[in-house]
Amino acid sequence: MRATLIIKNIDNLITLKGENNPRRGKKQGEVGLINNGIVAINNDKIIYVGSGGLPSDIEIDENTVFINGKGKTVTPGLVDAHTHLVHGGSREHELSMKLKGVSYLEILASGGGIHSTMEATRNATFDELYDKANKSLDTMLSFGVTTVEAKSGYGIEDFDTELRQLEVAKKLNEDHPVDIVSTFMGAHAIPIKYKDNPDEFVDIIIKEMLPEVKKRDLAKFCDVFCEDSVFTIEQTKRILLEAKNKYGFIPKIHADEIVSLGGAELAAEIGCITADHLISASDAGIKAMAEKGIIANVLPGTSFNLQEGHFARAKKMIEENVPVAISTDYNPGSCPTENLQLVMSFASLIMKLTPEEVITGVTINGASALGLENEIGSLMEGKYADLVIFDAPNLDYIIYHFGVNHTEKVIKKGKLVYE
Numbered sequence: 001m002r003a004t005l006i007i008k009n010i011d012n013l014i015t016l017k018g019e020n021n022p023r024r025g026k027k028q029g030e031v032g033l034i035n036n037g038i039v040a041i042n043n044d045k046i047i048y049v050g051s052g053g054l055p056s057d058i059e060i061d062e063n064t065v066f067i068n069g070k071g072k073t074v075t076p077g078l079v080d081a082h083t084h085l086v087h088g089g090s091r092e093h094e095l096s097m098k099l100k101g102v103s104y105l106e107i108l109a110s111g112g113g114i115h116s117t118m119e120a121t122r123n124a125t126f127d128e129l130y131d132k133a134n135k136s137l138d139t140m141l142s143f144g145v146t147t148v149e150a151k152s153g154y155g156i157e158d159f160d161t162e163l164r165q166l167e168v169a170k171k172l173n174e175d176h177p178v179d180i181v182s183t184f185m186g187a188h189a190i191p192i193k194y195k196d197n198p199d200e201f202v203d204i205i206i207k208e209m210l211p212e213v214k215k216r217d218l219a220k221f222c223d224v225f226c227e228d229s230v231f232t233i234e235q236t237k238r239i240l241l242e243a244k245n246k247y248g249f250i251p252k253i254h255a256d257e258i259v260s261l262g263g264a265e266l267a268a269e270i271g272c273i274t275a276d277h278l279i280s281a282s283d284a285g286i287k288a289m290a291e292k293g294i295i296a297n298v299l300p301g302t303s304f305n306l307q308e309g310h311f312a313r314a315k316k317m318i319e320e321n322v323p324v325a326i327s328t329d330y331n332p333g334s335c336p337t338e339n340l341q342l343v344m345s346f347a348s349l350i351m352k353l354t355p356e357e358v359i360t361g362v363t364i365n366g367a368s369a370l371g372l373e374n375e376i377g378s379l380m381e382g383k384y385a386d387l388v389i390f391d392a393p394n395l396d397y398i399i400y401h402f403g404v405n406h407t408e409k410v411i412k413k414g415k416l417v418y419e
């Protein structure tokens with residue numbers, strides 16, 4: 001087969017090759033390192049991964065492009081499997097409150113937080129939302145991210161805004177090199193209007209919103225913010241079971257982010273693809289997730305920014321055989337950064353994950369968190385050619401030298417899209 005692009009002499013080629021699906025027993029941290037690696041690509045797919053030269057059945061011609069990987073580290077394109085990409089405004093006005101010790105849930109209860117981003121998002125046009133998210137996607141790409149999950153959730157009861165967020169994500173998926181996978185998250189806050197009767201709003205989500213989002217084919221996943229004074233376990237269960245069984249959405253939960261409510265246990269009971277956050281997940285919740293093969297999508301940037309001193313027990317989760325993905329949670333409140341490389345350093349330096357566990361979390365396990373483990377997330381023949389070339393001599397260096405961007409080039413579906 002003809003190669004259109006070849007990356008050769010790669011000092012550290014981290015393939016993540018092996019069992020595709022972490023739920024089938026691949027131990028987190030086996031990264032498939034190849035020294036003096038070579039990757040051959042035909043159009044958008046990988047056709048060869050190995051060491052040294054090319055086998056004789058790979059043809060090259062005058063149009064084949066070569067990239068030299070000497071002194072570099074190459075990984076699969078990074079996957080950011082939890083973001084609130086599309087939104088209006090920003091919330092730097094919360095910083096001074098936070099420094100005085102006002103908590104995230106206190107700001108939310110006083111009508112700020114998510115409610116203030118709701119207002120900014122409702123007031124933003126399609127083009128304004130598009131331009132802002134487009135800029136964020138450029139930033140994400142510059143850090144090596146090639147696939148992003150994007151949630152709605154700033155329209156809430158204003159369903160037109162929910163739909164506008166999802167339409168923006170759909171259009172960006174068509175226009176931008178980074179792939180976007182969408183999640184409907186109408187259940188992101190209890191609208192002030194329904195404060196005394198939240199079940200009425202749950203009924204609206206179930207009866208009116210889910211069927212319309214499905215009809216317009218605007219989301220693959222459905223997510224709920226299951227939290228003290230937000231959606232209860234019972235309400236979360238109602239929404240997600242209906243989303244899954246009646247409309248075929250794949251369920252996810254913002255689980256045990258602040259208070260230990262039993263979100264992890266619920267994710268196992270429902271059969272969610274992921275439970276996200278899990279800062280306060282119980283031992284029983286972690287066990288239940290391991291038994292059911294639920295992926296823990298941990299978001300250390302959020303813990304860092306909430307400044308409450310708690311991080312998800314990701315090391316324990318891995319020890320208990322829960323596959324761990326790592327994402328930014330990029331949003332204007334609890335984690336205003338698009339920098340997945342910084343979040344990787346937090347995962348290692350604060351959660352104590354090894355660099356191998358971390359890179360697994362942002363590649364194959366991130367892909368699995370989006371149900372895309374057969375297409376992306378590792379460098380294997382037949383998968384999409386999504387790769388990052390880091391100007392770093394090895395994996396440890398990327399994580400240890402934190403807070404700066406190590407990306408040199410990004411290849412998305414066989415095309416050089418960032419350098």
Ligand code: NIG
Pocket residue numbers: 084113114117225254257302329331332333334335
């Ligand atoms: O994942 N917890 C709920 N949602 C986001 C925060 C959204 C916001 O504060 O605007 C999160 O932390």
Ligand code: FE
Pocket residue numbers: 082083084254329331
């Ligand atoms: Fe989130």
